[in-house]
Amino acid sequence: xxxxxxxxxxxxxIHLESRVDGIARWQMTVxxxxxKAGDGGxxxxxxxxxxxxxxxxxxxxxxxxxxxxLVVEKPLAAGTEVxxxxx
Numbered sequence: 701x702x703x704x705x706x707x708x709x710x711x712x713x714i715h716l717e718s719r720v721d722g723i724a725r726w727q728m729t730v731x732x733x734x735x736k737a738g739d740g741g742x743x744x745x746x747x748x749x750x751x752x753x754x755x756x757x758x759x760x761x762x763x764x765x766x767x768x769x770l771v772v773e774k775p776l777a778a779g780t781e782v783x784x785x786x787x
Contacts, residue, residue, distance in 0.1 A: 705786035727769040741786040
């Protein structure tokens, strides 16, 4: 990890945000995230098969309770360990 905006965390929750023309968008919460509303960036994880997964963070939103949700098109299961980088 190279900067103060890089972090390691775990996916803590995920839900479907929308599905339009067959394209799903998901919202995920990630522990230790340094993302803030309006940010973009990337999450990286390693699948059980050993394949490296790169998940672009399309946007970041904050809900009424102050929870930060990362908007993605590639969902990761709760409990998945990730590293993140804020652009």
